[in-house]
Amino acid sequence: MKTTMKAAVLKGLETIVMEEVPVPEPKSGQVLVQVKASALCGSDLAGYSGHHSMIKWPVILGHEASGIIAKCGPGVDNWKEDDLVVIEPLFTCRKCQACLSGKYNLCADLKFAGHQVNGSLAEYVIAESRFIHRKPENVSFEEAALTEPASSPLHAVERCGIRLGDFVVIIGCGVTGFFTMQYVLSKGAEVLITDPAEFKLKIAEELGATYTLNPEKVNLEERVKALTGGMGAGCVIEAVGISETLASTVSLVKRGGTIMLIGYSEKESESFDLSTVTLAELTVLGSLAYCNDFPAVLKLMSMGKVKIKPIISHRLPLERVEEGIQMMKREEEGLLKIVISYD
Ligand SMILES: [Zn+2]
Ligand SMILES: [Zn+2]
Structure with missing residues (x-):
């Protein structure tokens, strides 16, 4: 496996630099996912413009992603390499009152990939194994990346x-x-x-x-x-x-x-x-984020009950993340969702 990867790093105010950085190592209970599709979001623009309280540079942006498991960390036995997955991009403490009551979206120490933790606008990203979901066969990686905003x-x-x-x-x-x-x-x-x-x-x-x-x-x-x-x-x-x-x-x-x-x-x-x-x-x-909602969304997508294609307006390669965020900033005519594709 590679030891370094390409990543779109938010380095400062309105500055994204493509860098070669070390591939992260999954810790206990985590998996390393090779990203296949990662969508841009209004919060990426807010972070880029210095208007998002949870996004502090330097950080790799990106929290709407799907991909393939590249490596399982210690203690992960219900997933294996090459499983196709959708990432619920959360990291929670598992100890606070909200976590213990099952409302993990209200965790007192809630962290998002691409906000306080490095995200998916890179070739690889870390996810918690309990927050990944199997991608349905009839849903493309691109559509699956929109499970988060859905x-x-x-x-x-x-x-x-x-x-x-x-x-x-x-x-x-x-x-x-x-x-x-x-x-x-x-x-x-x-x-x-x-x-x-x-x-x-x-x-x-x-x-x-x-x-x-x-x-x-x-x-x-x-x-x-x-x-x-x-x-x-x-x-x-x-x-x-x-x-x-x-x-x-x-x-x-x-x-x-x-x-x-x-x-x-x-x-x-x-x-x-x-x-x-x-x-x-x-x-x-x-309403804050989601809590046990990914399975229902993936089922609706698989059943064709929620349409994704009309919502994706642009596709760009990883090297053009900053250009995509600039398009959002200009509120370009015809712009809805930009998906970064990796093939
Ligand atoms: Zn988002
Ligand atoms: Zn918690």
């Missing part, structure tokens, strides 16, 4: 308590919004999804949106009221994370309804009408 929306949707026939508003047609929409639709609810980018609304239609709306052209609150007999939506899912859209959720939801905040930005969001939360007895929920 899992946070599943975790969030499962927390919303959506029921057959509900009317749900999703704000934002990013990757998160698109996965969220597909899960909500599969729960038998109607979805109105919004975004100011017309190309994204077209993809939303392809993915089965009941209604799409461009808030720069049509008044969202009036449209929601018109479609719900004046009541408002049973559930509003905010998948952008800016104060303007966060503030709007309260006026879109019906009395007794639910607001889910998956959108996240490092900036403080100051405007949220808490008196209406009380007076309309709203349920306001947050």
Whole structure:
């Protein structure tokens, strides 16, 4: 086996350097995975721009990956070399109250690959053996790499308590919004999804949106009221994370309804009408990452119940990671998910 590997190392503010670094050694309970596909994420851009509290350079970015087991560390007996896997990129303490209660996504010492630990934008990456999952045969490495960004929306949707026939508003047609929409639709609810980018609304239609709306052209609150007999939506899912859209959720939801905040930005969001939360007895929920959600997502992918291909807009080789992040920074037209492929 090789002893060094190519890696895209975030070295400083807006500086990624391709370096030849030592192949890491899996410790007890860990595996070394040869990366076959690794996707770029908004949090990579945030880290690159110095706006992510968990990403400190120098670090190899990347937390959305699939690959082949290259080596098992001591004590790993349920996996073997050449197994095809999807990585749940977490490292947890296994000792805190959250870990002991099974809610490992709330671990007091939660670490992500590509954030506090070296990630998958390299030829090899380390993963915890208890956080890897077998890649279904009929799911490509590229699609499988999107299990991670598809899992946070599943975790969030499962927390919303959506029921057959509900009317749900999703704000934002990013990757998160698109996965969220597909899960909500599969729960038998109607979805109105919004975004100011017309190309994204077209993809939303392809993915089965009941209604799409461009808030720069049509008044969202009036449209929601018109479609719900004046009541408002049973559930509003905010998948952008800016104060303007966060503030709007309260006026879109019906009395007794639910607001889910998956959108996240490092900036403080100051405007949220808490008196209406009380007076309309709203349920306001947050959602962090995923916890035991990867198996369901992989099953849905294997069954063809969640579409991935329309969400992948670009493919680049490892050497062009920085270029991909720059494309995200420029918010290039037509850009959704960039997958780094290794062949
Ligand atoms: Zn991500
Ligand atoms: Zn813990």
